[in-house]
Amino acid sequence: xxxxxxxxxxxxxxxxxxxxxxxxxxxxxxxxxxxxxxxxxxxxxxxxxxxxxxxxxxxxxxxxxxxxxxxxxxxxxxxxxxxxxxxxxxxxxxxxxxxxxxxxxxxxxxxxxxxxxxxxxxxxxxxxxxxxxxxxxxxxxxxxxxxxxxxxxxxxxxxxxxxxxxxxxxxxxxxxxxxxxxxxxxxxxxxxxxxxxxxxxxxxxxxxxxxxxxxxxxxxxxxxxxxxxxxxxxxxxxxxxxxxxxxxxxxxxxxxxxxxxxxxxxxxxxxxxxxxxxxxxxxxxxxxxxxxxxxxxxxxxxxxxxxxxxxxxxxxxxxxxxxxxxxxxxxxxxxx
Amino acid sequence: xxxxxxxxxxxxxxxxxxxxxxxxxxxxxxxxxxxxxxxxxxxxxxxxxxxxxxxxxxxxxxxxxxxxxxxxxxxxxxxxxxxxxxxxxxxxxxxxxxxxxxxxxxxxxxxxxxxxxxxxxxxxxxxxxxxxxxxxxxxxxxxxxxxxxxxxxxxxxxxxxxxxxxxxxxxxxxxxxxxxxxxxxxxxxxxxxxxxxxxxxxxxxxxxxxxxxxxxxxxxxxxxxxxxxxxxxxxxxxxxxxxxxxxxxxxxxxxxxxxxxxxxxxxxxxxxxxxxxxxxxxxxxxxxxxxxxxxxxxxxxxxxxxxxxxxxxxxxxxxxxxxxxxxxxxxxxxxx
DNA sequence: ACGCGTTTTGCAACCGGTTGCAATTCGACA
DNA sequence: TGTCGAATTGCAACCGGTTGCAAAACGCGT
Numbered sequence: 001x002x003x004x005x006x007x008x009x010x011x012x013x014x015x016x017x018x019x020x021x022x023x024x025x026x027x028x029x030x031x032x033x034x035x036x037x038x039x040x041x042x043x044x045x046x047x048x049x050x051x052x053x054x055x056x057x058x059x060x061x062x063x064x065x066x067x068x069x070x071x072x073x074x075x076x077x078x079x080x081x082x083x084x085x086x087x088x089x090x091x092x093x094x095x096x097x098x099x100x101x102x103x104x105x106x107x108x109x110x111x112x113x114x115x116x117x118x119x120x121x122x123x124x125x126x127x128x129x130x131x132x133x134x135x136x137x138x139x140x141x142x143x144x145x146x147x148x149x150x151x152x153x154x155x156x157x158x159x160x161x162x163x164x165x166x167x168x169x170x171x172x173x174x175x176x177x178x179x180x181x182x183x184x185x186x187x188x189x190x191x192x193x194x195x196x197x198x199x200x201x202x203x204x205x206x207x208x209x210x211x212x213x214x215x216x217x218x219x220x221x222x223x224x225x226x227x228x229x230x231x232x233x234x235x236x237x238x239x240x241x242x243x244x245x246x247x248x249x250x251x252x253x254x255x256x257x258x259x260x261x262x263x264x265x266x267x268x269x270x271x272x273x274x275x276x277x278x279x280x281x282x283x284x285x286x287x288x289x290x291x292x293x294x295x296x297x298x299x300x301x302x303x304x305x306x307x308x309x310x311x312x313x314x315x316x317x318x319x320x321x322x323x324x325x326x327x328x329x330x331x332x333x334x335x336x
Numbered sequence: 337x338x339x340x341x342x343x344x345x346x347x348x349x350x351x352x353x354x355x356x357x358x359x360x361x362x363x364x365x366x367x368x369x370x371x372x373x374x375x376x377x378x379x380x381x382x383x384x385x386x387x388x389x390x391x392x393x394x395x396x397x398x399x400x401x402x403x404x405x406x407x408x409x410x411x412x413x414x415x416x417x418x419x420x421x422x423x424x425x426x427x428x429x430x431x432x433x434x435x436x437x438x439x440x441x442x443x444x445x446x447x448x449x450x451x452x453x454x455x456x457x458x459x460x461x462x463x464x465x466x467x468x469x470x471x472x473x474x475x476x477x478x479x480x481x482x483x484x485x486x487x488x489x490x491x492x493x494x495x496x497x498x499x500x501x502x503x504x505x506x507x508x509x510x511x512x513x514x515x516x517x518x519x520x521x522x523x524x525x526x527x528x529x530x531x532x533x534x535x536x537x538x539x540x541x542x543x544x545x546x547x548x549x550x551x552x553x554x555x556x557x558x559x560x561x562x563x564x565x566x567x568x569x570x571x572x573x574x575x576x577x578x579x580x581x582x583x584x585x586x587x588x589x590x591x592x593x594x595x596x597x598x599x600x601x602x603x604x605x606x607x608x609x610x611x612x613x614x615x616x617x618x619x620x621x622x623x624x625x626x627x628x629x630x631x632x633x634x635x636x637x638x639x640x641x642x643x644x645x646x647x648x649x650x651x652x653x654x655x656x657x658x659x660x661x662x663x664x665x666x667x668x669x670x671x672x
Numbered sequence: 673a674c675g676c677g678t679t680t681t682g683c684a685a686c687c688g689g690t691t692g693c694a695a696t697t698c699g700a701c702a
Numbered sequence: 703t704g705t706c707g708a709a710t711t712g713c714a715a716c717c718g719g720t721t722g723c724a725a726a727a728c729g730c731g732t
Contacts, residue, residue: 002448002451004687004688005689006689014711015711015712016688016689016690017691017711018712020688020690021690021691021710024691028709028711029711030698030709030710030711033710047445047449048688048689049451049687049688049689050449050451051387051391051396051449051689052688052717053689053690054387054717055387055388055391055687055690055716055719056690056691056716056717057717058717060387062430062450065431070412070413070415070416071412071611073612075412076406076407076409076412076415077406079412079415079433080406083406084433084435087432087433092430092431092432092446093431094398094430094431095415095429095430095431096423096428097416097419097420099420112383113383113384113385114387114398114428115338115385115386115387138338221611221615249615249617250615256616275409275557276409276557279557279585279586279589280589280592280593281589282617338718341718342719350682351682352682352718352720353681353682353720354680354682355719356719356720356721357680357681357720357721360720363721364679364680364681366679366680366728369680385717385718385719387718387719388687388717388718389718389719389720390687390719391687391688391689391718391719392686392687392720392721393687393719673732674731674732675731675732676730676731677730678727678728678729679727679728679729680725680726680728681724681725681726682724682725684721685720685721686719686720686721687719687720687721689716689717690715690717691715691716692714692715692716693712694712695710695711695713696709696711696712697708698709699706699707699709700705700707700708702703702706
């Protein structure tokens with residue numbers, strides 16, 4: 001069905017090597033043969049079979065893009081940026097959905113079968129061992145949105161969740177709240193653990209502030225709503241740092257439903273700054289994750305590792321910042 | 337680096353064919369050799385190179401998944417279901433982001449280089465010619481979320497937008513609104529055109545109802561908000577059918593901002609039923625698109641076409657239904 | 673133990689390219 | 703026009719598998 005190298009060679013009256021070389025960057029072909037080949041190729045509608053060539057070159061230009069975050073609106077943007085970023089650099093994302101999977105074995109095997117040049121694990125909830133399994137198998141890998149580590153086994157790109165927790169605490173302190181709380185995601189998620197660490201760390205220096213913690217069962221609207229409803233019954237804090245934006249919006253919904261207002265009665269600060277946070281009927285004060293930078297760095301890093309396989313594992317963390325919107329009262333004059 | 341067939345053959349003390357056959361469904365191998373091969377393969381950690389085998393079999397099990405809807409939250413669910421559905425059937429999605437592209441040429445060439453077995457164009461905004469370019473190139477293709485056609489050139493799976501427009505009109509009529517309007521997406525989007533057609537068609541039978549139309553510049557929150565703000569200044573209708581949910585939410589935001597309430601002052605009905613529509617602080621009445629069914633059918637159809645390439649182009653439309661929530665007043669007793 | 677039909681096996685060619693190497697062609701200069 | 707080094711070309715082997723075909727091994731009945 002498809003046109004092959006050989007047919008082009010025959011029509012152009014040259015050897016197969018000549019055709020191959022015309023389509024290979026930096027190979028030695030005279031202008032004359034190149035012209036003949038290009039003419040024949042054009043007439044036949046030939047384009048080289050990337051998979052066949054990968055057999056000898058060892059490069060497929062395929063990158064495994066693995067995620068299990070198909071319910072977090074932020075990740076639509078993540079997929080958009082990853083696919084665009086990869087294709088701008090001549091690479092193709094092979095998408096793997098890990099929603100039900102926890103064992104890396106299968107994914108590793110599958111992606112090796114397709115000889116991907118590298119793998120990007122884009123997930124805030126998968127454990128580090130997942131990415132490490134690829135490294136183990138000799139596949140260049142970077143874990144995006146992964147957990148910070150001082151001695152990483154694989155490349156990690158993301159944000160400093162501990163610093164974010166601290167930042168959230170400081171934002172609440174600066175606004176003069178005296179009873180604050182962390183409403184985390186699942187207790188076992190490393191991102192939740194780290195954010196809690198930073199949050200409580202910063203508040204330890206303010207013993208006058210009362211602080212508490214609870215966990216939602218997932219990073220989801222429903223979980224946030226359910227948890228906040230419970231908290232409202234039990235007597236809520238003045239302000240909450242929520243594990244992420246969608247959780248925050250669930251909490252907001254519960255607060256409104258209870259006839260309370262935000263920030264009048266309760267303050268909320270989220271994390272991520274996903275698209276919906278800026279919607280005026282949500283208007284969520286939150287901490288922005290620099291998604292574009294994280295993705296750019298992830299792509300750079302995976303390409304770098306493909307070129308230099310035994311490059312040292314690296315952690316790249318990007319700074320976040322508070323995006324001031326309407327769910328926290330203004331900074332108090334004369335506060336810390 | 338990777339273990340090859342030959343190494344397994346050597347270690348097992350059999351021919352390369354024997355190894356190949358062990359890993360080929362339905363090939364003739366004795367239990368004894370199979371055992372030897374499997375042992376050797378296990379010890380070596382061998383798994384066959386899918387790309388190499390595709391050279392002879394002509395099948396890569398790669399499916400091109402093409403979209404340009406990376407800003408519509410509905411599509412996160414779409415990608416989730418497509419990737420899961422494909423991998424459950426042993427296929428791998430090669431994701432292509434067409435956000436800036438309008439010319440099919442590039443995508444066709446690229447996906448042919450990777451010898452994809454088939455292509456799914458998942459987009460409500462790309463023109464039919466896009467999918468047709470693949471058909472032209474001999475690649476099995478289905479256009480999901482595409483436009484209905486009585487004599488399709490390619491497989492189309494989606495909803496009947498004309499019927500949806502009619503359904504929206506009937507919903508508004510049944511609720512006794514007498515001044516209604518369609519707030520569409522971009523005027524040139526086929527989905528907008530079709531929905532308008534159905535909407536006005538149904539209202540033609542109700543000359544007592546006043547009806548008008550306007551277009552948002554995109555299917556986006558901001559566009560909906562901007563357009564509704566304009567409409568509010570000019571004197572709005574009683575109820576709007578909005579081109580999709582995210583547009584609806586933008587409109588809702590503008591209405592709230594103006595100090596009006598919904599459905600008290602103005603009614604809104606959307607289309608899609610994306611995840612956020614059910615969030616209680618949005619609570620959007622809308623028309624549900626059966627996304628899971630559409631995707632299942634799309635996958636079936638692309639697989640069917642791979643198996644029978646000259647299968648007749650087919651259009652499969654799925655019925656939608658109104659999901660009653662809080663942005664339309666209740667059905668009026670005794671209304672049509 | 674023999675003959676027969678069925679399975680199983682290995683050989684070798686092929687899938688669509690790439691690439692080292694030796695042979696050929698080219699261009700420039702004397 | 704002859705010579706020489708550099709650029710270009712084709713041959714053939716190879717990448718990691720698959721598969722048609724003929725030969726070998728097997729199972730079974732007598």
